[in-house]
Amino acid sequence: MSSDRYAQLIRYVRLARGLEAEGFYGVAKLLWGLAFADEIRASSAEPLPRPHTTLDSELSALIDSLRASQKPEIIAALERGQQAARENHPVTYEDVPEVAVCRYCGQLFLGHTPEQCPACGAAHLTFRQFRPVYYFDPLTPPQALAALENGPQHIQRALDGFSAQQMTQPPAPNEWSARDLLWHLLIAQELLRVRAEKILDEHNPLLEGVAAWDMTSQQALPAGEIWERYRESRQATLERLRAAGDAWWRTGWHSEFGSVTLLDQATYFARHEHMHLGQFAQIRHAVLKR
Structure with a gap:
């Protein structure tokens, strides 16, 4: 994604969050949609990584790039998921449990979701829950x-x-x-x-x-x-x-x-x-x- 396109994506998200905070949900909805549309178009610029092409090597490179910035449990979960993909079997809930993110500060929770965000104090019902796939x-x-x-x-x-x-x-x-x-x-x-x-x-x-x-x-x-x-x-x-x-x-x-x-x-x-x-x-x- 080019720097201009990335800046536009962040602009969509910042404005959507600001409008949500003021109660203007209808136009915030449209901006979230525009942001998602940009994500899909940008990620479709090249063929998606698949098991018989570049999936494993790209995932390995990503995991290595995250080791210094992410918690060990997140790296371990990514590695368990990668191993499941290598062996061509489903990723179990034990391997990668519930994923949630605080909407206010971006703290990510894997597995246990606290009653409040330890970083900013936001209540757990405000966290964004990530289901495994959009089919849900x-x-x-x-x-x-x-x-x-x-x-x-x-x-x-x-x-x-x-x-x-x-x-x-x-x-x-x-x-x-x-x-x-x-x-x-x-x-x-x-x-x-x-x-x-x-x-x-x-x-x-x-x-x-x-x-x-x-x-x-x-x-x-x-x-x-x-x-x-x-x-x-x-x-x-x-x-x-x-x-x-x-x-x-x-x-x-x-x-x-x-x-x-x-x-x-x-x-x-x-x-x-x-x-x-x-x-x-x-x-x-x-x-x-x-």
Whole structure:
């Protein structure tokens, strides 16, 4: 990021914080949005680091640059996360627990969140909590249900016109084919079904994290059968969720995310699925034009 662009980003944030402090939340919201848009554009100027490219080396360089300025427990958590990425398995909640930052002085808390910020005295309810991924951004139960109900229609439209051969053609080397992506969504849907049933039927059950991204080549099922399994699993899940009532707020303990509600899990998988719709569009553009 250039110095001018960095200065503009800080200007957005300073003005947003000042407007929030005076109660002008509407325009502060817009400035936070402008700041985030700049972050995305600046970080997209070069290809994102991925496991098969520069992820490990870039993370190592970052950790080394932080050793003198960050607390040992933060460095240790980063190193545990890096090791999990190297071994291609989920980062557990024990490896990297809750993360919060004081909105007034920038103090970062890892794991235990104090009642007050020891640096500036701000109360803990003012801290910014960092969830593991934006898939947890809140939805209401009706919104989560609607997204899960509409998902199969969106996927079916995305796959319209693919031949059986085209379903297995990746858009580029080391990328998923449409069949691979459909298999991934079946794995995710089955995770949602099993976890929803456990939360509804058990008291605060353990929900094991899995590397769903690494489970595309373990089945040779044709795409049509994958699709039917996906639809059947989604329908069974929706039947349980529609009858959930107050059970939306029942909890489970996720080995990667910590405490999650039934609504958290429905929201997570709804947003995850919609994220992949754009990937279907990219595959479609690359494969059908050949």
